[in-house]
Amino acid sequence: MMWTELPPGLILLLGGVLAAVLPHHGRKALMLVLPFVGFWQLIDVPNGDHAVVTLFGAELVGSRIDSLSLVWGYIFYIAALIAGIFHLHVRDRMQDVAALTYMGSAVGAIFAGDLISLFIYWELTAVTSVFLIFANRTNASFRAGIRYLIVQIASGVLLLGGLIIHWRGTGSVEFGNLGLDAPGGLLIFLGFGIKAAFPLLHNWLQDSYPQATVTGTVFLSSFTTKMAIYTLARGFPGQEELIWIGAAMTAFPIFYAVIENDLRKVLAYSLNNQLGYMVVGVGIGTELALNGAAAHAFTHILYKGLLFMSMGAVLYRVGTIKGSELGGLYKSMPWTAGFCIVGAASISAFPLFSGFISKSLIITAAAEEGYWFVWLILLFASAGVFHHSGIKIPYFAFFAWPHQAQKTCREAPLNMLLAMGIAAVFCVGIGVFPSYLYAILPYQTDFVPYTGSHVVTQLQLLLFSALAFAWLMRTGLYPPELKSTVLDFDWVYRRALHRVWRATVEWGSETSGALTGGMRGWVNNVIGVAGRLGRPGGLVSQTSKPGTGVLWLTAMLGLYLLVFGL
């Protein structure tokens, strides 16, 4: 049957293609209706492999619906709807098309049952989402977008290399539990690791998300990184290295979050930290831990989206999102402030908010499996999250007394408030009634989050952290928000390598100048030959072997779309 055999990602993807020719209202209608259509498909179609086709000896599975992929499928459609509502007032065809195709590719990746389909969707998320950054149409956003694209494509290239080695080594392209020891496993792992923002591979996230449009960041924050978490949970569950990688991810971004001035960048650092919990959960790999990773991805998309929406609304109304220039906005934007606080309470894992019932699965799993050091890091990071996302974000945007005259502005537009309201209802609803979320997790669970012991200890951790903030503020020890650029690992490729390159070129030209004409003539000869080979029709500019492989894949994508899309 058509409906069953339709790969889920194509619903939003083809909607995006259609949006390229539709007028404004048609595009908005698609963004509001298609998430429901997609959600209905997930409910309607039975679990199992669908849309299976054999191409070039490889079995491609376009739609693998099981308990793991469904968790991500559900939340991706919920996020698509909320972000679509938040984006409703924007009249920009480029962003509409980019958002729809981007979300479709992410959904497609979740339900891809083989590595080739996964690779195609993986690359599509990169080339579609970058337009949400370009759409800001500034020089800075263009440059950030190009850097983003380079890193994302590099992740895809690693995945492609790993998949070819894996295919040759095992004769199968099935995307199941791979493990690092499988042929090509390490390359695939690193490809996933870039998009999951592993330490030192993370900086594309903090570099690009704050450069995207007000609504673009909301789309971006929901999909790429959580898609990567899903692929880790599918391909590398119980891979012990992930526990330590994840623990590092929870801890080190929070130091940056404390001193960063751009509040959307602070959120990007805290996003990185939240991914760390999920990576730890995947690494531990027990049923409890994998449930925790899935549950945390689910709740995280909602509260992180909510926080990005509230900061987006401030940026939209005030024109800046620098902590050093904001403050006191709770008077002008009380609803936005309230929703922001709900998001802040959720990410901080306050009892009765969503983060509490998901994060505790992971922390409990770490303790139960005897990783006491990791457990201590996760607790420290939990206190730190409350400190920078729970308090710093709402405080500096809405409450801090600004240095200049206080800014006044209008409350956020109605559609933004509605989107934030829906996300806030989810955050509280999941926190109060966790059993509904627990029921859709990959494994059955009888975990009870609300015990007296758990609630009291969590409140101790959080309120004493709040006390630390208040005390540091009142004694003046807390570092003020300063106009600044904070250097992170991206400095290596934006400055250090650049300098090395320049120095090398200068040294080279000096050396060649010092040498006699013979050397220069030799260099000129090389340049001449290279020029002849490289010009149109020359040997090097013809399609070479690696390109043929990519061509084949593109052809397969085309066929694939034809076979299932029509």
Place this chain on the structure above:
Amino acid sequence: MSASPEFREPERYALDRPAVVRRIYHVLIVVCVLLGLADVADLIWHIYHKHGIYDVEYLPNFYGFYGLLGCIFLVLSAKQLRKVVMRDEDYYDDDVD
């Protein structure tokens, strides 16, 4: 951006009064003390049956002290980090191809 921010004398709200902020601070201290005492009370009367996996969790107010010290450490060391990694706001503005 849709609306340009105007600058005008804002209304006075309760939170603008230092006395109110100080009271919030004091309430926070009281709540923290009570939460810490809850652990001591649990040791004696087993009110909520604290259950933990590691011994350290049974120290009264372990989570509270850990959060407090952790946050102070976080902020003060981040402040030191600024000395190393903080540059002018326009540091990357001269990006050249």
